Amino acid sequence: MRSPLSLIAPAFAVALLLPAATSLVHGPYELQHWFETRHERTKSAEGPRLTPSLVIDTFQDLLHNDLGFWHGTGENLTLQHEPGSMRLFPTHPDQNFHTQFNAYGCFSLLPWQDHFLHVVFEGNEDFTVSLNENNAECSPNRAPFPGVPDSVQASRYVMRTREESSDDGTDDWDEGFKLVQQPEMKKPPPTNNSYRDDVHDDNGQAPAYSERTELFIPLSHFRINQHRVVSVSFSGFYTKEPILIHRVEFVSNIPAPSPSNNQFTIPEKLPTGQLVLRCSRPNSFAFGIDDGQPQYAQDVMRILDEEDVRATFFAVAAGLRDSSTNFTTFYQEMLKKGHQVALHSNTHPRMEGLPTLGQIDQEIVQSMLTMRDELGIDCTSIFPHHVGMTLTKDPNSLILPPPFGTVGARMRQQLAQHIRNPYIVNWSVDVEDWLWANTSTPEKQLEAFYRDIARGGNLAVMHFLDPTTVAYLPQFIRHVRDAGLHIMRVDQCLEDPNSPNL
Template identity: 70%
Template sequence: MRYSLSLIAPALALTLILPTATSLGFGPYEQHPYEQQHWFETRQVKSQDPAPVKPASSLVIDTFRNPLHNDLGFWHGTGENLTLQHEPGSMRLFPTDPDQNFHTQFDVHDCFSLLPWKDQFLHVVFEGNEEFTVSLNEHNAQCNPAQSPFPGVPDSVQASRYIMRTRSWDPDHDDDDWDESLKHGKQKLPLKHRFRNDTRGGGRQRPARSKRSELFIPLSHFRLDHKRVVSVSFTGFYTREPITLYRVEIVPDVPSPAAWNGYFNIPEKLPTGQLILRCSRPNSFAFGIDDGQPQYAQEVMRILDEEDVRVTFFAVATGLRDRSTNFTRFYGEMLKKGHQVALHSNTHPKMEALPTLHEINDEIVQSIRTLEDELGVRCRVTILFLQGQTLTISSTARYFRPPFGTVGVRLRQQLAQYIDNPYIVNWSVDVEDWLWGDTNTPERQLDAFYRDVARGGNLAVMHYLNPITAGYLRHFIRHVKSLGLNIMRVDQCLEDPNSPPL
């Protein structure tokens, strides 16, 4: 559920923040969900007919020499009103919200293939905030930025797990470890040392003091189609500490474990939930309806009955436990009619903004327990018995819609700890009821719906927060039917073998 005026556009609606002063400082300004998406503008593309991609030992993506485009000649910039400051060679970000993001593109008008580098490592040099998500973002199937969703589905890792922590040199003390590390060859030195001490003249220099950190992430840890990537992004900031980016590239090697790098080893890839933006079943369309106001629930039920369609409801647990809302009876009736009821957190916070994993876990666990206790909907979980045996319980409650659509890697990882192969369901069609529902132009919800459907979106988000939006549901349904699409539950549109037959 989104609550009207204080809320922001979906995390994947990206906005370039234009320079406001000669100092090349960037700041937030009012954002509209689509019109200001500068992803749709070419940013000094190097060539209209680029040469075929050839295998290379490395690929430099961004050294932040230019405020508007990266070393590949494509756009880099921010979304969700993220303030930044550019200086030649660095980009400083000032995050205040986990939805905020910074993207640097491989391409925009076409898919970029990372297959020549598939066994290599994403290398990021940065300073400051370590609590964020790094994502590779997949283009849509058409490799067309005018189609929805754009960008497509990302896969993500937690930056702090991949940091190589190096020892700073103290000029007052000898460092035998540093001398020993030279025996392995200067190619093993971390880039932050090479930046500070250029040894191309042949002299060997010890590393200077530096607060810069380095990430080494195997490209294999990003589980997506590496033939059609569109960008690298940094998002999911859950502290307000600034971060400065210095270099983003793909490199063939990782330094060998040694004392000077804290015996760094690549960590294992943790299980994560699968992020969903669209239906996979051909010719399908699904409505994911989040919670709303109880007084409009019966109108929603009546429209769905009369139009003879099935949808998925994402229910907030606190509303189910509140007897005054009558939501338990309403959703119980919806289940009997063949609709799906799925998870939407316990108290509806921006879960990636929560400071601790304990708080994220509590939102997940309380949501799971409430759906089971109040509605009998059981999640696919693994239960450990005292005898040491395990049992997997199958059900339909693998589906979770993150409040506000905010997704970061901590949420994705923690869901996978409690639910077997969870689906994290966002959308490719937004009716924007959170934006227009309580204004003098509520009909713009229809415009938003028609626009996103025309772009190829087939998985919708809406709420029943006011009577106008509830009434528009019939218009939405009939428009989809007029296109010859089949409306169904989210699990059915994703071809889940455990979903009921159509």
């Protein structure tokens, strides 16, 4: 199952301008806030000049960053703006905050490819930082928008610098960066979230020393197409502590290790799963079908047989172990018919929101063991360049769609610790059965499906939780065929060399 909006969903929520600067705001995404601004590498008669730092956001404006583009929230993330800072109040890992490079064209980061993403913030360190790639057409009218992100775990790149406060009560940034006065911290309005004031003690007095928290992340640690980035984002929050962001930019160097910054050095880039939103094979289309209600399973099998198409099923391990569902028998039959069965976690939580890496590991490992024990699928068989799942002589690519579509750095990294180069699959076509199936207007599932096909999507997510969704499946299949697309399994549409021949 998925959430109403994920990090990579095709629309964001943007803050609505309210009279009070300290108001808590959120609202719908608006394209009119985006326009193109571009910094280019310049040359002189003496030769190439060093590329200056690129300041992306100092949060002087509620709706726009320093490049003139929109910044704002998705998934109903509450925020509080004051000139010079943006405070976020996360409650679950799907929530996100984006600050964008542009919208109607591709922005190239190649002039800054040797730089570091520098973020100055306070509070919550338990989140994901992503650079988000645009789609191939660089258009918000094409699916997916935005395209795939690559993500890192913020806490691995934190530099804490303890320094004495100046006489006037303000602190300066490190030598080599532009001097900026740090805004005064104020208490937020009442909220159920916890809040930590790091600047003043219980008596309201500024301490003799203050600790500044910064991120320095090499741009090379984000493995995306740097010719077409669309935004920097913060998401994957797995605690409810607020975060106060002051500055987002690219800088050419980092402070040298010293006692004052705890001998900070850049950590290594951890292996991570490859996030997939669309098929790569030309003119292909794939249905990713999540677990559903056992009573509708045979109807799904019958429709796929009648339409003579193959699909990929994402099985929750707990359902396989529950003999009352008969899912093990169902998936065994689907495997014999040539369908693909892939991991979908152990108990279907938002994995990035789990508090510990050990709990994320349990979701992955227990799912792998159950697939082996119940379906004979080996998730550890190593093929060239990746790990696959095998059933007798039928190799299937290892694929894990994150429950609810929730994607974050910790889940991606932990999966790659167990399995080399796994695919993490989301979608570019959303049936929206989670939204419309059990309503008075279930036909809106068809509208959503047709809309995303028209926008260029070719990898669908759906469930068999409701009879209306199952009943629409033949119409989904025929619409795809009428569009001239060839329906196949997810591993086949991704051109996995170990997938069965078409």
